[in-house]
Amino acid sequence: MNVVHVDTPGGSYPIHIGPGRMDVLDQCIPADATAIAVVTNPTIAALYGERAEAALARTGKRVLRIELPDGEAYKDWQSLNLIFDALLAQRLDRRCVLVALGGGVIGDMTGFAAAVYMRGVRFLQVPTTLLAQVDSSVGGKTAVNHPLGKNMIGAFYQPIAVEIDTDVLGTLPAREVSAGLAEVIKYGLILDPAFWSWCEENAQKLRALDPEAIAYAIRRSCELKAQVVGKDERESGLRAILNLGHTFGHAIESGLGYGAWLHGEAVGCGMVQAAELSADVAGFDRDDVARVRALVAAIGCPAVAPDLGADRWLELMQVDKKTEGGSIRYVLITRIGEAVTRTAPDDAVRAVLARTTQ
Numbered sequence: 233m234n235v236v237h238v239d240t241p242g243g244s245y246p247i248h249i250g251p252g253r254m255d256v257l258d259q260c261i262p263a264d265a266t267a268i269a270v271v272t273n274p275t276i277a278a279l280y281g282e283r284a285e286a287a288l289a290r291t292g293k294r295v296l297r298i299e300l301p302d303g304e305a306y307k308d309w310q311s312l313n314l315i316f317d318a319l320l321a322q323r324l325d326r327r328c329v330l331v332a333l334g335g336g337v338i339g340d341m342t343g344f345a346a347a348v349y350m351r352g353v354r355f356l357q358v359p360t361t362l363l364a365q366v367d368s369s370v371g372g373k374t375a376v377n378h379p380l381g382k383n384m385i386g387a388f389y390q391p392i393a394v395e396i397d398t399d400v401l402g403t404l405p406a407r408e409v410s411a412g413l414a415e416v417i418k419y420g421l422i423l424d425p426a427f428w429s430w431c432e433e434n435a436q437k438l439r440a441l442d443p444e445a446i447a448y449a450i451r452r453s454c455e456l457k458a459q460v461v462g463k464d465e466r467e468s469g470l471r472a473i474l475n476l477g478h479t480f481g482h483a484i485e486s487g488l489g490y491g492a493w494l495h496g497e498a499v500g501c502g503m504v505q506a507a508e509l510s511a512d513v514a515g516f517d518r519d520d521v522a523r524v525r526a527l528v529a530a531i532g533c534p535a536v537a538p539d540l541g542a543d544r545w546l547e548l549m550q551v552d553k554k555t556e557g558g559s560i561r562y563v564l565i566t567r568i569g570e571a572v573t574r575t576a577p578d579d580a581v582r583a584v585l586a587r588t589t590q
């Protein structure tokens with residue numbers, strides 16, 4: 233088992249990474265917890281619900297399950313309210329613990345519910361997708377979508393621990409693996425040139441979920457994310473670089489309707505677009521843009537964006553948490569392993585859209 237530590241003003245906690253972690257979830261439940269609510273969806277419940285609950289039942293505490301509908305399209309206020317309905321109906325008090333058993337959608341919604349239920353209860357992240365294991369379960373961003381913008385309603389709220397069972401990736405569809413790999417390569421591109429080159433060399437092993445390669449990729453991703461959120465939990469500066477590809481990617485997701493493209497696919501394609509913009513306005517090497525496009529394709533993500541119309545693209549990109557005073561701020565790469573956040577002229581963005589959409 234590997235352990236990575238996250239230290240933020242809002243909370244410090246371990247990330248445990250290894251096979252079989254699902255069977256020892258009881259070890260993460262504080263002794264004073266009064267009850268445990270497992271928040272999940274029918275897909276994950278069918279695969280891992282009983283195993284997770286059997287482990288949690290060893291605490292001797294009451295364990296209940298809350299199932300939300302599966303999918304990004306349901307990451308909304310209505311689903312969030314289903315959690316509160318169940319917690320209140322079952323009379324869970326403020327010493328209960330919520331367990332997010334699922335991908336980023338379940339993790340983000342459970343975390344947000346934990347942040348506001350009775351003004352804050354503890355929660356445990358048990359991420360079951362690669363994307364959630366390398367990104368969304370770490371760092372305390374929680375949210376639901378709004379029809380006008382992705383993840384617009386939420387809170388910073390840290391879990392008490394992150395339990396990553398690498399075995400569960402075996403049931404993940406190949407498309408979801410590719411989507412998770414987009415966030416993995418993102419860390420190399422913004423922070424770690426050696427990790428980027430390693431991803432280039434190991435792209436096929438990663439897609440095939442080679443145990444050694446995927447375990448290293450998860451650990452390195454968690455280490456890099458922990459370093460960034462440890463320095464800037466609330467995204468007052470540095471943390472924004474973790475959003476590389478997201479300004480373009482979120483426009484794809486909300487423009488096409490949540491769920492049409494997977495979040496990781498949109499981020500992967502968005503990184504190609506951000507790389508193009510970086511070459512035009514931030515001195516990023518054109519040969520390296522080709523490397524970004526090639527690696528995004530090699531991990532199985534789309535590298536050509538949908539044609540939403542340039543005006544609609546710009547309108548969608550305005551609804552971004554990095555937008556300040558009406559100006560869109562983009563994460564740009566100056567060289568592999570180094571990123572900055574800044575504005576770019578609309579004309580430059582239109583030029584990039586013209587050559588990256590179809």
Ligand code: NAD
Nearest residue numbers: 275335336337338360361363364367368373400403404495
């Ligand atoms: P997801 O949660 O929708 O899961 C993808 C699909 O895989 C779902 O159908 C799910 O039921 C299924 N699934 C989950 N685990 C499985 C398993 N082990 N075997 C088989 N099927 C499984 O999608 P995701 O990619 O995990 O997360 C995307 C979400 O994460 C987006 O809403 C995004 O905004 C959010 N996100 C948040 C952060 C953050 O910092 N909080 C970071 C990145 C992404």
Ligand code: GLY
Nearest residue numbers: 371373471474475
């Ligand atoms: N996924 C972006 C962040 O956690 O800041």
